[in-house]
Amino acid sequence: MRKLIIPLFSLALTVSCGTAKVSDGKTVSRSEASAGSVDKAFLSAYKTIKAEDLKKNLYVIASEEMEGRDTGSPGQKKAGVYMVNYYKNLGIPYPKALGSYYQKVPADFMRERGGSNLPDSENILAFIEGTEKPDEIVVVSAHYDHVGTKNGVVYNGADDDGSGTVAVMQIAKAFQAAKKAGHGPKRSILFLHVTGEEHGLFGSEYYSSHPVFPLANTVVDLNIDMIGRDDPENRGKQYVYVIGSEMLSSELKVINEAANKKTNNLELNYKYDDPNDPQRLYYRSDHYNFAKNNVPVAFFFDGIHEDYHKPTDDPEKIDYPLLEKRTQLVFTTAWDIANRPERITVDKK
Template structure:
């Protein structure tokens, strides 16, 4: 019997208890009120936020999820660059000097008051990917210790019109994300790692890089102060890269094309890079909130539901309003978490434990979920899988359902019949090239092997069809996302959120009542991590 059918045969779930719309409304309204000041981590508003979530978890019928405690401390450090020297490339036909913000941005993961790179040899490493399962290694035979690597963003096959190619074609894989590029460069000992920005493969313009990388940056505060990372990371404008390559006697377009083909070999550019920056450092802590419904027969095996509680706090005012309340992003997701906890508790304990976790610092780079994944209360090898919720549908029921990052895990085999039972269809992700699967908290667990599901209503609304759905999505992105206008609206239609939450409930219940452990598909970049994790269990 195929694995998905075995799951279904062994763990068919009864109809879910009704999801409470009153809970969805009350939690979203409360957490997005001005009294919570936009729920920025480590501010006085955090204590109020955490206390409210704990109160609602208790009322839902959960138990403290961290060995008798409701929270998990997440140590963080703020690194604020105060002076960025130009990035100077020497030894070519002409010197190339790149100015901070306009030509490049520079930063560091290392917790250090200053960073200096002096005459570091520069190597173009193509897409900077080491993927044994895809027979691809841009670092093959290369020693980059002490060197500066220049890297292309996205995957080698990002120009594909469809999803065919060694890295899923048009759909971005984790190997295409900028976070991976820096991680892989550090694993190979690079002193500095600089990504070439191009708007289409990055999926955002240079202005996003400028705004995201030029203020204080939060990182996890851990022993070693991240000295295992490259001393400097950053981005450079495409035109700046072309000038650098020309100075080195190379044509950027020619090497870019070569980097997209199997067998590419890294190219030393014959120039050196010098740069530096100084930092101010502030150590602080935040909290993840954990509530659990203990299992009966296998309490040590855990099914996850996650939603981040944080938002941006005080932000640039619009019409005199300077609080980014984050009603949809992600007070609504926390409301969904509490509503699911109520429903699961009402149904009674399952065979396995159900863990409901509201994590901190998603907006700062998935830090809360990453900390839990790297310091789990329950071993990841015995974490079955789960669902993440980040922005619920408040525009009414949708005929369709979209799986973010489709084609990755066996959770999809389970979700499809659940969606069909709701008389809904699966629609393809509209922009798979944007790498949406890697941009919320589920990814912190996926990266370490745990299959996590992310998906929700598509744009084909029962009332108004695709036109209404797309208009609502575009309005949110253009006028409310990460702005003070993301506020609670009593006129919202929660029926679409309830329909999605019914699906999340059923998936979680099937996993919690089952005995199997889902895995990633053999082609997934996370398969070998899960296999290694589960090998001893």
């Protein structure tokens, strides 16, 4: 993050009338059979989000080899190659309109906004096209840059924002599993890894001013920035801060809370859910560049802990079971938004 300077969803389906037999011989309507099939697909996909997989990827993303992933650095580019290969291996493509997994963020763009001496960098985009409403886009985002190496010491950024990076990767895997089972999302999902967050939210600002998909068609941004630790105020609790979920849409907070109750029932903490909060967290991560363009957002966050922006933010300090639960919450929220009959409304300013 930028420093300040399981019961299942019942989805509405369009199905033919009539009845169908299920394995126990009971006769049910085709709509009931179809809904049950979707529920099974959701549960199967949900279960692919595992602590051990999050840990495996994070030990790479936040390794010494990545040299702290400073914007445009060789270490960040190595992390990017790992991420792109991950998506290729899963069979998740890049957006056709982009022609690559990489969206270049030019040095000149960052320099004009105060990012002096930064080289060219890249956002990384992977994409699953919707089956029924492909032009409506659900964005799941996280920044994959960190603050690099200082005085020969690597700042690994395991929580900030390695945790969000691997969560997005795992959520993509879950959606791809559902797609392979014949239940791909109705709306398209963009998995957006942005650069330059630590220097000024540059990657998300570049995307919002050069969107691959029109922002008018962007339904929501679920942004994940630090979800692998706890802060002193919540030590040992099963919680997550949620910021911004009712700023633009009265529906988004309700959807997220329902997703939480039907899965891990974490404590949803709204302490920072106020633009006037002294920490100003609503403005300090990449969701803000969507919110200021009238796209509903929810920002998932674990708080300011003792290793924030220090070289001690290492992968062995991550609470992987809690990271799993938080990732599952974001996936479940995204699943509902992607598959509900109508897109969520923007009814607040």
